Amino acid sequence: MSEKKTIKIETGSKKVKSKENEPEQTTPDEQTINGEEDPMKALEAKFEAKEKEAEENYDRLLRLSAEFENYKKRSSREIEEFRKFANQSLIKEMLSVVDNLELAMNSTNGHKAIDKDLLQGLEMTHREILKVFEKFNVKPIDAKGQPFDPTFHEAVMQEETNDYAKNTVINEMQRGYMIHDRLLRPSMVVVAKPREEKDSENPDRND
Numbered sequence: 346m347s348e349k350k351t352i353k354i355e356t357g358s359k360k361v362k363s364k365e366n367e368p369e370q371t372t373p374d375e376q377t378i379n380g381e382e383d384p385m386k387a388l389e390a391k392f393e394a395k396e397k398e399a400e401e402n403y404d405r406l407l408r409l410s411a412e413f414e415n416y417k418k419r420s421s422r423e424i425e426e427f428r429k430f431a432n433q434s435l436i437k438e439m440l441s442v443v444d445n446l447e448l449a450m451n452s453t454n455g456h457k458a459i460d461k462d463l464l465q466g467l468e469m470t471h472r473e474i475l476k477v478f479e480k481f482n483v484k485p486i487d488a489k490g491q492p493f494d495p496t497f498h499e500a501v502m503q504e505e506t507n508d509y510a511k512n513t514v515i516n517e518m519q520r521g522y523m524i525h526d527r528l529l530r531p532s533m534v535v536v537a538k539p540r541e542e543k544d545s546e547n548p549d550r551n552d
Contacts (some may be wrong), residue, residue: 429482429525436483439474440522440530446471447520478522486521488514488532497521499531509537 450467453459478484486497493500493512501518509515514534521532 430527432481433524433527433529436478436481436524437529439478443471443474444519446474482525483529484523486523486532488521488534489517490514493534493536497523497528497531498534500536501533503536503538505538505540507540511537511539513537 446467450464450471453464488498491514492510493514498514498521504515506515513536514532515537516535517532518535519530519533522529
């Protein structure tokens with residue numbers, strides 16, 4: 346009778362005894378089965394990859410959604426801006442008509458021979474144009490008596506006077522206008538300048 350021999354086979358960090366002519370045994374913690382990848386491990390890897398891909402797609406969706414909201418807000422502002430100032434060029438051209446009407450009305454002051462019906466017609470036309478301006482939020486700038494502001498005023502000259510504080514608007518050569526919160530035309534104004542006092546009573550002399 347022949348003796349049975351045992352053979353030791355090392356698999357990883359564990360050793361398994363096997364009898365001769367018996368198939369090899371594998372340990373439960375091995376990642377491969379018969380040289381092939383463990384299906385559970387492969388499934389877990391695929392799941393993790395899909396989960397990461399889903400997170401990336403969600404982040405991308407959030408960014409696109411935020412960009413679209415910003416685009417809608419920007420478009421809304423641009424449309425509102427266009428609506429507010431669409432008639433700006435036309436109204437600016439009409440300012441010269443208002444200037445001429447005001448000049449004509451002011452030139453009739455003190456003239457008794459002027460046709461009253463003509464004057465009333467000028468005044469009525471002037472009022473109607475100003476009503477149209479008001480409808481489109483066009484308003485005159487209140488300049489006279491105000492401190493000079495280069496944002497709204499354009500100084501055409503200075504006048505020496507002690508009746509007003511320095512840099513006060515004392516006269517308006519041409520009226521300025523605003524459309525909404527935008528300057529349509531600056532006011533052309535005369536600005537006060539302190540009168541220089543000359544001491545002629547005791548002039549300096551060189552004896």
